[in-house]
Amino acid sequence: xxxxxxxxxxxxxxxxxxxxxxxxxxxxxxxxxxxxxxxxxxxxxxxxxxxxxxxxxxxxxxxxxxxxxxxxxxxxxxxxxxxxxxxxxxxxxxxxxxxxxxxxxxxxxxxxxxxxxxxxxxxxxxxxxxxxxxxxxxxxxxxxxxxxxxxxxxxxxxxxxxxxxxxxxxxxxxxxxxxxxxxxxxxxxxxxxxx
Amino acid sequence: xxxxxxxxxxxxxxxxxxxxxxxxxxxxxxxxxxxxxxxxxxxxxxxxxxxxxxxxxxxxxxxxxxxxxxxxxxxxxxxxxxxxxxxxxxxxxxxxxxxxxxxxxxxxxxxxxxxxxxxxxxxxxxxxxxxxxxxxxxxxxxxxxxxxxxxxxxxxxxxxxxxxxxxxxxxxxxxxxxxxxxxxxxxxxxxxxxx
DNA sequence: ACCTGTACTTGACACCATGTCAATTGACAC
DNA sequence: GTGTCAATTGACATGGTGTCAAGTACAGGT
Numbered sequence: 001x002x003x004x005x006x007x008x009x010x011x012x013x014x015x016x017x018x019x020x021x022x023x024x025x026x027x028x029x030x031x032x033x034x035x036x037x038x039x040x041x042x043x044x045x046x047x048x049x050x051x052x053x054x055x056x057x058x059x060x061x062x063x064x065x066x067x068x069x070x071x072x073x074x075x076x077x078x079x080x081x082x083x084x085x086x087x088x089x090x091x092x093x094x095x096x097x098x099x100x101x102x103x104x105x106x107x108x109x110x111x112x113x114x115x116x117x118x119x120x121x122x123x124x125x126x127x128x129x130x131x132x133x134x135x136x137x138x139x140x141x142x143x144x145x146x147x148x149x150x151x152x153x154x155x156x157x158x159x160x161x162x163x164x165x166x167x168x169x170x171x172x173x174x175x176x177x178x179x180x181x182x183x184x185x186x187x188x189x190x191x192x193x194x195x
Numbered sequence: 196x197x198x199x200x201x202x203x204x205x206x207x208x209x210x211x212x213x214x215x216x217x218x219x220x221x222x223x224x225x226x227x228x229x230x231x232x233x234x235x236x237x238x239x240x241x242x243x244x245x246x247x248x249x250x251x252x253x254x255x256x257x258x259x260x261x262x263x264x265x266x267x268x269x270x271x272x273x274x275x276x277x278x279x280x281x282x283x284x285x286x287x288x289x290x291x292x293x294x295x296x297x298x299x300x301x302x303x304x305x306x307x308x309x310x311x312x313x314x315x316x317x318x319x320x321x322x323x324x325x326x327x328x329x330x331x332x333x334x335x336x337x338x339x340x341x342x343x344x345x346x347x348x349x350x351x352x353x354x355x356x357x358x359x360x361x362x363x364x365x366x367x368x369x370x371x372x373x374x375x376x377x378x379x380x381x382x383x384x385x386x387x388x389x390x
Numbered sequence: 391a392c393c394t395g396t397a398c399t400t401g402a403c404a405c406c407a408t409g410t411c412a413a414t415t416g417a418c419a420c
Numbered sequence: 421g422t423g424t425c426a427a428t429t430g431a432c433a434t435g436g437t438g439t440c441a442a443g444t445a446c447a448g449g450t
Contacts (some may be wrong), residue, residue, distance in 0.1 A: 026306045029407065043427055108306055109223045147381065155368040157377070164359040174348040183351065186342065190386060209399055224436065
């Protein structure tokens with residue numbers, strides 16, 4: 001059976017995950033991952049055809065282990081649109097640092113690899129739906145600011161909470177994680193909730 | 196004399212610029228640039244030691260030709276902080292699409308090349324000063340929202356108007372340039388100007 | 391006319407990471 | 421034992437960057 005198969009596979013994924021987080025997505029080669037997983041470089045290719053697919057599989061793996069779905073789903077239980085918006089921003093904002101390394105590596109591959117591009121776009125589409133649901137809830141309550149259409153608000157919210165924006169504020173500007181999340185929440189409310 | 200020297204140099208820079216804008220920063224090799232400039236690949240290395248330095252020189256070249264300084268400086272003539280903020284956001288926001296290709300290539304190199312990283316960081320520092328000056332002007336007028344320190348406001352403004360955010364909104368979300376700039380201005384006012 | 395320096399060319403090569411291929415080992419299952 | 425399957429070793433192609441050496445073409449000064 002492929003029990004051994006699956007075990008090696010997850011060992012590779014965990015090694016990739018660990019290295020990517022440790023190096024923030026930079027300078028992690030296939031050979032590094034192989035070494036960390038305790039197997040030969042070629043063996044990695046027995047499980048993942050390309051680096052891009054390994055990276056994509058790693059994000060899925062992380063999502064599964066961290067159960068991102070459950071964390072984001074929790075925001076749906078909020079009663080009002082405003083609460084829901086805050087809950088979603090909080091949930092996603094606090095998830096970013098946990099996937100930063102992997103995300104960054106995948107983003108860096110976008111220019112050269114179409115599979116990576118598609119995979120990341122798909123992932124962002126899923127996230128966007130969460131933002132959109134929160135904005136729609138706001139709209140349903142009649143609380144969406146007249147300054148923005150639901151689509152525009154969703155677009156802006158996604159940009160505000162993009163991995164790149166998080167990276168700039170926390171890494172370059174030195175913001176704490178709390179500072180980032182709190183400001184993101186406050187901005188979302190100030191911008192999108194009608195006075 | 197190095198008159199011929201300088202002419203070839205600018206021919207390389209212009210070729211790089213053109214290609215980078217045409218390809219949005221992706222898949223532009225040294226050999227492509229050489230071909231576009233009408234010289235051999237090796238000749239490029241006579242003028243620029245590495246790809247990173249060529250990219251850096253290209254951004255400086257573009258800045259010079261487009262006279263970014265003058266465009267950004269114009270915002271200083273505004274009378275009030277609010278006007279100054281709007282003017283600066285407008286000036287920079289409208290400059291982004293003109294440098295997008297080059298900027299993107301430089302950003303993509305950051306992970307692998309420290310020189311590129313330093314160069315881009317330096318450039319962003321200069322830009323940041325412009326944002327900070329606008330925020331300080333606002334503060335001087337007593338119009339800075341109590342929700343943010345001047346530093347925080349500057350950080351957020353920089354992120355809001357980062358090349359990455361521009362890219363996401365205009366490329367991925369399909370916003371028009373006007374839409375981007377207008378919303379950026381409106382957000383800056385709504386967020387940072389005291390009620 | 392003859393050097394001399396300079397810009398550029400041609401062609402070869404080292405390096406490094408990705409990805410491929412072939413031959414071999416070792417274990418476990420039947 | 422024999423077959424199967426994961427993994428190993430080692431060699432190799434590819435593509436892009438950067439280096440090196442030898443040669444060409446042309447300018448200016450003498």
